[in-house]
Amino acid sequence: MSAADLARLQFAATTGIHWLFVILTMGLVPLVAIMHTRAACTRDPVRRAVRERMTRFWGQLYVINYAVGIVTGLVMEFQFGLSWSGLSKFAGNVFGAPLALETLIAFFAESTFLGMWIFGWGRLRKGVHVTLIWLVALTAYASAYWILVANGFMQHPVGYEVRYGEAYLTDFGALLANPSALVALGHVALAALTTGGVFVAGISAWHFLRGTKEAELFRGSLRLGVWVSMLASFFVVVVGEMQRPVIERTQPMKDAVLENSGVAEAQARLVEEHGPGDYVPWQDAIRISMDVMTIIGNTVSTLTLIAVVLLWKDWLIRRRVFSYVLVAMVPFPFIAGAGGWVVREVGRQPWLVHGELKVEDAVSSVGTASLAVSCTVFIALFLALAVTNWTLITRFALRGPEATQLGATEPLPERHTEAPAELTY
C-alpha cells in the first residue's frame, strides 16, 4: 500500500466509525431532551417518576454512545494536520475557518453542558437541568452544520479564488450557504432522527416482548420513537432526493456513476479540463451503497408508517410479530447511514477539494512505516472500542431502567455491609 492509500484508510476508518456513533448521538439527544422536558412539566408525582426514569434510562444509553463519538471526534480533528497537510497548504485559508468555528461554537459547548447534565441530577435546578440537555441537542446539530460547511467545500468549493496555487476566501456567505452543505445537513439530521426513533422503538418493543414491569415507561417511549422515526424517515427520503439536482450540477462524475450512464463522457470531459488521469471513483461500491440506502430508507419509512397506525389500541404491542419487526429494524438505519457516507465520500474521489485538489496530492510527507503503524493502531483501537461500546449499549438497553446508573446517587445499603469490615482494620 502506498502512503496515500494508508492515509486514506486511516481517515476513512476514523470517520466511518465516528459517523456510526454520531448518527445515534444526534438521533437520541432530541428525544432525551423531549422526555426530560415532559418529566419536568409533569405535576403528578407517580407519572413524573416514570418519566424521569425514562429520561435517565435513554439518557444513559445516549451517554454511553457518546464516549466513542467524542474520542473518534478528537482524533478526526488532528487527522487533517497529521496526514493531509496538503489540504491546509492549499485550502487552509478557507477550510480551516469552519473547523475552528465548529470547535468554538459547538463542540466546546456540547461537551461542557453534557458534563454538567450528567452530574447535575439532584444538584441543579430542574429548569436549568432541562435547559442544559436542550443546549447539548442544539450544539450537536450546530456542530453538524459547521462540519458539513467544511465538507461541502470539499464536495463543491464556493466563495474562494485561487492565487498562486493557494485558495483565498472571498465570499464567506457563499461558503455558509453552500447548497451542498445545507441539503446534506437536512438529510443527515433526518437520517439521525430516523436512527434514534427506530432505536427507541425497537428497544421498547423488545421490553414488551419480555413482559416488562415498566409498561407505562416503554409505552411512552415506543410512541415517541415510532412517531419520530415515521416523520423523519418520510422526509429523509424526500430530502435525499433533493440532493440529486445539486449533485448533477456540481459533481457530474458522481451523478454519472449514480445514474450508471455517461461515465465515459464525464471522464473525457474531466480529462479535457484537468489533464490526463483517472477521474472515475469506485463505481460498484457507490451503486451498491446507494441501492442499500434507498431500499432501507423506503422500507423503514413504510414500516414505521404502518407502526403509527398500529399504535391505535396498542396493536403494536399486543401482536408479538409487530414487536419482533420493530426489534429487527434497529440495525438498518445504521447500515443506510454508512451507505450514505460511502455515496458522498467515495463518490467525491479522486478529489479532496472537487476540481481543485486531488487526494493523492494532499497527503503529508510522512513515512509509509509511520503511517502503517498508526493506521493499524487506530483501526484496532476503534474497532475494539466500537465492539465494547455496542456490547455495553446492548447490555444496558436490555437490562432495563432498574439498572440505570445515570443520575442515581450511590446505593446506600452497600455502606451497611461495609461497616463490620471496617471494625477489623
Added chain:
Amino acid sequence: MSLETLWLALLGLLLAGYFVLGGYDYGAQMLHPFLGGRTKRTSRNAALDAIAPFFLGNEVWLVAFTGVLFGAFPHLEGSLLSGLYPLVVAILVGLVLGNAAIQLRGRADSALGRRWWDALIVFGGALPAVCWGLVLGLLLHGVPRRADGSFHIGVGDVLTPFVLACGLTTALLFTTHGAAFVTLRSTPEVALKARHLGVALLRAAGAVGCLPLLLTLFGAGAALTNRATSAVLAALLAAALGCAWWSLTRGHHVRAFAATCCATVLPVVLVGAGHYPYVLVDAAGGGMTIGHAVTDGVTLKILTAFGVVLIPVILAYQSWSWWAFRGRTGDRHPSYF
C-alpha cells in the same frame, strides 16, 4: 497589538487552558489507584469523582486548540502535526484510551473488568503527559526543519537528554497538579493522602526540573530567541513550584492549587513568548515566523468577529460549570463515571 499576535495569544490561552485542566485530569488519572478512598467495595474512586463533572469540558480545550490552530494558523498546523507525527499519534492513542476508560469504567460488571479500565485510565493519563512534555522539549530545542519548511522527528531527536528531561518534568508536574486538585476536592482523609503525595511529587518535579535548566545553561538545551523573557518565565516557574510546595506543606490548599496551575501554564507561555516572533524554530536559529504561519487577512477578520463574541461566552459557561460543581465531593454525590 496586531490581529495575528492576538490570535497567537488566543491559541496560547487555549493550549494553556488545556494544560491546566487536562493536566489535573491526567494527574488524577495517574494517581487514582492510590487515592481511591475508603469505599473499596463499590466502584467509586475518590480521585475520579473529583475530576468527573469537569472531565468532558476539560478535554475540549485541546480540540478547540487544534481547531483554532487550523483556522488561524493553517501553515503551522500542517507542518507541526505531520512533523511531530509519532508523538501526536501517541498522545491521541493515550487520549482515546483514557477518555473511553473514564467514561465506561462505571459500566463494568466485575472487579476484574474495572481493573482493566483502571489500568487504561492510568496509561491514558501517563502517555499524553509524557508525550506533551517531549513535544514541549522539541519545540523549545528546535526541530530539524528542511529547506521546504517540513520536518520529521526521528528517534534520535526525541532521545536527547534535554527532551527526555522535559518529558519527565512535565509528567511529574501534571501528577503534582492532579494531587493538588484532589486535595482541594476530595473528602478530608483522601485529601490528606493526596497532600502527602503532592509534596513528595513536588520535590521530585523540582529536582528533575533542574535538568533542562542546567542543560540549557550549558548550551545543550533550549534555543530561545528572547533570552531575557525566557529567564523571567523560568524564574516564575521555579517560584510557582516553590510556592506550591510551601502552601501544600502548610495546608493552604487553594493557594497550592493556584500555584500548580501557574506552573502548568508557564511552559506554554515559555514556548510562545520565548520564541516570538517565531512559532516554530529549528536548531540553527531560523524558523517559521508568525507571518508565515497565519491565515489570510480576510479569514482572520471573519474569525475575529466570531471570536470576540465566542471567547467570553466560552469562558463564562466554563466558569459557570466550575462554580456549579464547586466544593468537596462525597459519597452521596451522584456518581456516574
